[in-house]
Amino acid sequence: AQSVSQHNHHVILSEAASLELGCNYSYGGTVNLFWYVQYPGQHLQLLLKYFSGDPLVKGIKGFEAEFIKSKFSFNLRKPSVQWSDTAEYFCAVAIGGGGADGLTFGKGTHLIIQP
Amino acid sequence: KAGVTQTPRYLIKTRGQQVTLSCSPISGHRSVSWYQQTPGQGLQFLFEYFSETQRNKGNFPGRFSGRQFSNSRSEMNVSTLELGDSALYLCASSSSTAAKNIQYFGAGTRLSVL
Numbered sequence: 027a028q029s030v031s032q033h034n035h036h037v038i039l040s041e042a043a044s045l046e047l048g049c050n051y052s053y054g055g056t057v058n059l060f061w062y063v064q065y066p067g068q069h070l071q072l073l074l075k076y077f078s079g080d081p082l083v084k085g086i087k088g089f090e091a092e093f094i095k096s097k098f099s100f101n102l103r104k105p106s107v108q109w110s111d112t113a114e115y116f117c118a119v120a121i122g123g124g125g126a127d128g129l130t131f132g133k134g135t136h137l138i139i140q141p
Numbered sequence: 142k143a144g145v146t147q148t149p150r151y152l153i154k155t156r157g158q159q160v161t162l163s164c165s166p167i168s169g170h171r172s173v174s175w176y177q178q179t180p181g182q183g184l185q186f187l188f189e190y191f192s193e194t195q196r197n198k199g200n201f202p203g204r205f206s207g208r209q210f211s212n213s214r215s216e217m218n219v220s221t222l223e224l225g226d227s228a229l230y231l232c233a234s235s236s237s238t239a240a241k242n243i244q245y246f247g248a249g250t251r252l253s254v255l
Contacts, residue, residue, distance in 0.1 A: 058241060069144070070231065070246040077241070116184060120241070128174065128197040129244070133183035 166234030
């Protein structure tokens with residue numbers, strides 16, 4: 027079974043700092059990759075996704091992620107964070123094609139931005 | 142367009158009881174997935190239903206079951222509840238298979254087992 031690893035469970039940054047959240051997965055074949063975000067008191071929502079094509083994908087609110095196949099990674103980045111980025115971030119992976127195993131989520135990274 | 146609706150929002154049950162949770166997907170969505178979220182294990186995939194058929198199943202015991210109706214609404218049932226079943230249960234819908242599409246999540250049902 028595939029697994030997803032998010033390296034940092036808690037990250038604290040100051041406003042305007044740069045952000046990079048790590049995500050690695052274990053499956054060696056074709057994958058679909060997602061980052062979801064859960065703002066305080068809100069539902070989980072999609073931040074960005076990668077299915078194929080350009081490995082650098084852009085999402086909402088200035089976030090981007092880069093798929094590096096050789097490293098089995100899909101790290102999330104933002105050049106300058108804001109207080110409103112405080113949230114829990116989840117990386118998720120689905121096996122490409124049929125997605126027979128559903129979506130596998132990482133355990134999440136709790137990001138706190140200090141004003 | 143209305144979002145994913147889960148009912149009830151909160152439930153308190155005792156060990157040994159059973160519980161049924163409900164999920165109404167976004168109109169037109171045919172796929173419904175269920176997840177269990179706990180502080181220790183994070184988000185874990187339970188199962189996905191598509192056009193009334195269970196398409197995928199996670200690694201959970203048979204006490205966890207579900208079904209989907211012709212209008213795409215889904216129910217999840219947990220029998221013989223255990224303390225460890227206390228969690229937030231999330232439902233997500235997508236237009237087609239969850240692996241290839243954006244999932245839209247509901248607010249969840251928080252189940253407490255005493």
